[in-house]
Amino acid sequence: DQQVKQNSPSLSVQEGRISILNCDYTNSMFDYFLWYKKYPAEGPTFLISISSIKDKNEDGRFTVFLNKSAKHLSLHIVPSQPGDSAVYFCAASATNTGNQFYFGTGTSLTVIP
């Protein structure tokens, strides 16, 4: 059973606008969350993370929001740039499971110039 879900397989956004990627999880024990970005023919690269003690983490154009009661997190990219076009994966982990992360199915973002 998929514990981390990304219900939107794809998203298209105009350059300069905001991109919002969503992720839902089912396991209430998850306490650490990451977003990865993946270009074709490359491995995923780490983008931004958030721990469950926070509800927001910001790094430049990227902000991750965590709503623990809804078991939902989102990644905001402002402003979106064509180079942001990639597949984005969210991942979640519970401290008591060591370093095992559970990944979502990915959302393919296309930023239109």
Added chain:
Amino acid sequence: DVKVTQSSRYLVKRTGEKVFLECVQDMDHENMFWYRQDPGLGLRLIYFSYDVKMKEKGDIPEGYSVSREKKERFSLILESASTNQTSMYLCASSSGDVSQPQHFGDGTRLSIL
């Protein structure tokens, strides 16, 4: 910068063959992982290792085994390859606890004919 190197970018093998996928990391990381990525399924964990000669099953270990004889090298073995093991295989490494992100290799596209 962390470098995770997978020995082959593309590999074609026949049903029933024993297949070895090799992964090497250069940052003295304790943890190493093998995932497969399939359309609509995201990244699924096959096996991981916290230390030399140690291994733990992930979510989909059936048909696979692993070997970690040296800290920097983690091998994935398909004992008798089958067509349903055609996939993109990704190796990753990380240090310390769950707050440290995983660093990925560029993947091996494996086709079983």
